[in-house]
Amino acid sequence: xxxxxxxxxxxxxxxxxxxxxxxxVGDIVDIIEVGTILCLQEGQKAIKCIRAMYPNKIIIxxxxxADAGTTVAKNVAEGGANxxxxxxxxxxxxxxxxxxxxxxxxxxxYGDWTLEQAKEWYKLGISQVIYHQSRDAxxxxxxxxxxxxNQVQALxxxxxxxxxxxxxxxxxxxxxxxxxxxxFITGRGITGAKDPVKAASEFKTxxxxxxx
Numbered sequence: 001x002x003x004x005x006x007x008x009x010x011x012x013x014x015x016x017x018x019x020x021x022x023x024x025v026g027d028i029v030d031i032i033e034v035g036t037i038l039c040l041q042e043g044q045k046a047i048k049c050i051r052a053m054y055p056n057k058i059i060i061x062x063x064x065x066a067d068a069g070t071t072v073a074k075n076v077a078e079g080g081a082n083x084x085x086x087x088x089x090x091x092x093x094x095x096x097x098x099x100x101x102x103x104x105x106x107x108x109x110y111g112d113w114t115l116e117q118a119k120e121w122y123k124l125g126i127s128q129v130i131y132h133q134s135r136d137a138x139x140x141x142x143x144x145x146x147x148x149x150n151q152v153q154a155l156x157x158x159x160x161x162x163x164x165x166x167x168x169x170x171x172x173x174x175x176x177x178x179x180x181x182x183x184f185i186t187g188r189g190i191t192g193a194k195d196p197v198k199a200a201s202e203f204k205t206x207x208x209x210x211x212x
Contacts, residue, residue: 001180003211006203007031007163009062009187015042015049021191025200026054029190031183033060034081044079051080058082064108069094073101085130088113096124106130106163118158128182129155133166143167144175156180170199170206177210 008029012018018038026032032054038046039061047061061076065086076084083104086095089111099105106128107121118129131152133144144167155162156179164176165185173184184207193199 001211002182004181004207005030005183006200006207007033007060007165007183007185008190008200009033009035009165009185010038010046010050010191011035011187012038012191013041015046018046019049019053021196022050022053024196025190026057028197028200028204031058031060033062033185033187035187036062036064039063039076044075047076047079047081060084060106062108065094065098066090067094069096069098070101073098073105077102083128088117092120092124095121095126099125104128108132115154115158118155118160122158122160127159128161128163130163130165130185131155132164144172149175149179152176152181153179170202173203173206173210 006029008025010018010022010033012035022032032050034046034050047059051059059081061081061084063072063076063084065072065084066089073084083106084098084102085106085108086098088107088109095105105126107126108130109132152162152164161182163183163185164181168184168186168189190196190199
């Protein structure tokens with residue numbers, strides 16, 4: 001079982017503030033995500049800038065693509081992104097088109113998706129999914145529970161590399177002990193901390209402690 005990656009989500013409105021935050025922890029984390037809002041606000045410019053800063057890191061464009069797979073994927077790939085995301089409600093042709101233009105396409109899971117759908121994504125050649133506890137659900141009092149963990153494990157059992165995200169803290173990580181999680185994704189868990197460097201380092205230390 002491999003040691004999971006740590007991914008920072010740059011969920012910023014402005015590129016300037018995203019740069020300020022990523023400069024603090026970019027060398028600590030394994031993967032850098034240009035978040036959905038940042039993609040919408042700053043577009044390819046944000047991806048190019050982060051790529052220039054971190055030429056050797058995996059960079060993800062969290063486009064949550066729902067349509068125009070070829071165009072969106074080409075744009076983010078030209079900007080320097082290795083991977084991008086598609087929303088689980090996107091059609092199979094949209095996903096297939098996007099997959100041809102980027103190294104990896106991740107399907108982000110929201111709402112009413114099924115394991116039968118996941119099997120179809122896997123047949124397309126998609127190897128990564130993101131299990132997401134949405135911000136709105138967490139604000140409404142939701143938390144990680146047995147149902148979530150069972151779904152994550154079911155996706156792993158299908159052969160997917162599964163990333164998890166949504167209100168993760170260092171203490172949350174132990175819930176996934178014994179599971180072959182590919183990546184833990186956090187945004188405010190690091191960028192919103194009083195000491196982002198300390199927060200990122202604590203995530204990495206705990207991951208290594210559990211899986212290393």
